[in-house]
Amino acid sequence: MKKSSLLKPYAHYLRRRIRYRAGFAVEMQEEIRKDLVRTARNTAFGKDHSFDRIKTYADFKRHVPIGDYEAFRSYFDRTKAGEADVCWPGKPRYLAKTSGTTSGVKYIPLTRDSLPNHFGSARNALFNYVAETGHSRWLDGKMIFLSGSPEMGSTNGIPTGRLSGIVNHEVPAWLRTNQLPSYPTNCIEDWETKLEAIVDETIGADMRLISGIPPWVQMYYERLLARSGKRTIKELFPNFEMFVYGGVNFEPYRESLERLVGERIPSVETYPASEGFLAYQDSQTEPGLLLNTASGIFFEFVPAEEVFSDNPPRLSLGEVEVGKNYAVILSTTAGLWGYNLGDTVEFVSTEPHRILVTGRVKHFISAFGEHVIGKEVESALLRVAQEHSVSVTEFTVAPQVNPESGLPYHEWFVEFGTPPADLAAFAAAVDREMVEENLYYRDLIEGKILRPLVMRELPAGAFREYMRSQGKLGGQNKVPRLSNDRALVDRL
Structure with missing residues (x-):
């Protein structure tokens, strides 16, 4: 059966x-x-x-x-x-190694x-989908979880690695036979080398469930299509029926991913x-x-x-x-x-x-007291992009506090899939949406403390090159939507 x-x-x-x-x-x-x-x-x-x-x-x-x-x-x-x-009886089973913005490398005990919170919740998310929709054919084919390396180190006898690596070691036996990529491929550290190996292993497989952070899944799709010569992912994987993601808002990536797939695939969002x-x-x-x-x-x-x-x-x-x-x-x-x-x-x-995840406590812009958050910039940009038939690949926003001339402003760096016909008009429309999204921003614009936002169009691949330069290509790494200083955009 x-x-x-x-x-x-x-x-x-x-x-x-x-x-x-x-x-x-x-x-x-x-x-x-x-x-x-x-x-x-x-x-x-x-x-x-x-x-x-x-x-x-x-x-x-x-x-x-x-x-x-x-x-x-x-x-x-x-x-x-x-x-x-120390904080819980006994010693941890694992230490999850993760990078922090202020604390350097962090070691979170598991x-x-x-x-059971980590693995039971992932199971509940998938099985709840089966019970709600009746769609369960993905259980009978191959699945891929695009993640970091599962290789583990040891810290004073405690197995230590990335959460995605720890998860790999705890996958139940009944699911392991369906899982790709292979362990040796998953252990490759360089993302682009690893991606080519993943394509090698999956291009001829009966892929039914694909999981990962949207920008890296997009890169996987693009490599698959380039290698296979197919027009869409659905043509390559006709039984593909479920997309699982987390870590970022899917909406900025939806149009480009669905274009690559060839249709809208049911999805389940997680918050691990x-x-x-x-x-x-x-x-x-x-x-x-x-x-x-x-x-x-x-x-x-x-x-x-x-x-x-x-x-x-x-x-x-x-x-x-x-x-x-x-x-x-x-x-x-x-x-x-x-x-x-x-x-x-x-x-x-x-x-x-x-709940909706609205952003990070430290990822905001409040250089002038406006406290703009990730949800607001994403909502404003997506609404205007839909109205103008524009697709956005990636973007980030930072304040320009000391311009060479004129009033300060918010500076948007955007990489388009389908660019607007008139960038200035597009930027003005996004600014109008921001005025509606954030009352403090409206007050600053109307009070002539800030001038309307300035939008810079970046060439294709700019954000990937930035992430590569920072050693953060692939895995669970994400581009912050907002910064309250210019450190990121100056490097970008």
Whole structure:
């Protein structure tokens, strides 16, 4: 019997359980908070922060401070050194190695208790899709997960690698026979060499599910078509039926990817991070991602505009409101406590709790107090691009505070797939949308503090060349949409 037939009943069971738990999300979050505190009471962090005195959420907020990786570095360093019972009982099963903007390389613990969050959530996202749509043929063919190398190192006896590499080692046996690329190919570090090897292995395969960050999937599609001589990916892979992605907003890449594929392929968006698997798309008809409220993570939310305050307000799940921008704070079964993830989200629903990822806490422009966020620039550009039949390959925005003449402005660097007939008119239309998106930006434009945005058209391949020059081509690397300084665009 085919896997698709065998697993369909389990998929329906999982979907029923997901929907049931989503109905009791606030209550489950309170139970998770209690369990986390109780389990970690005798750890170094638990003793240092008087976990034995925490009875209520108010107590939790008094005893557990908010901080980023740097704020808790002393505990992470002790864990990395091989000490047990630092922030969670025992030692981590893995250390996920990831790069940070201010802390250099970060080592995020993954424990035996936190691994089900990562792998169970990925399974739930895929099987929920099967139960919702009835589409399960992808289970009977080949799948590819474009990711970083699965090679692992060791840090004082703890296996250490990128999250995508750790995931590769935990793929269940029933799925491994369907998985591409091969382990040796996946271990190739140079992205372009690896990509050619991936094309070699997949060009004649029955590919049915493709997963990865959209800009690198686009590069994969382009190489496949160049090598095969086919006009579309669907012509090359006639059974291709599911695209899984995360890490960036898909909409800026949708037009170019669908053009390469030849049609719209159903997709599932996920929200994984080394710190935890936070959310996933649970509906093909409703907006947003279902927050993972029953999987060992206790969520808190801080209004984004107050995240850098000395004593910012902290909200539990039951206190959030639809339409507001929040910084995400995590406490988890991996031993993260009051951890500022650095991401911002907006709730589109609280029954159930669905979110949109709106950007990064540190990826914004507020050189003049405007606090423009990623969601706003993406929305403005995409609306105007659709109206003008323009496609955008990649873009980033930075402030120009000290122009050679005239008022300061926001400077947009855009690589087009299909460029506008009149760049100046296109830029003016985007500026009008930005005025609608952000009231502070409107005030600055109308008050003659800023002049309308300036748009620079970049040649094809400019962003890939930039990422290559930074050693960030492929894998899980992304171009920031916004910078509050000019370091990135000056290098670009």
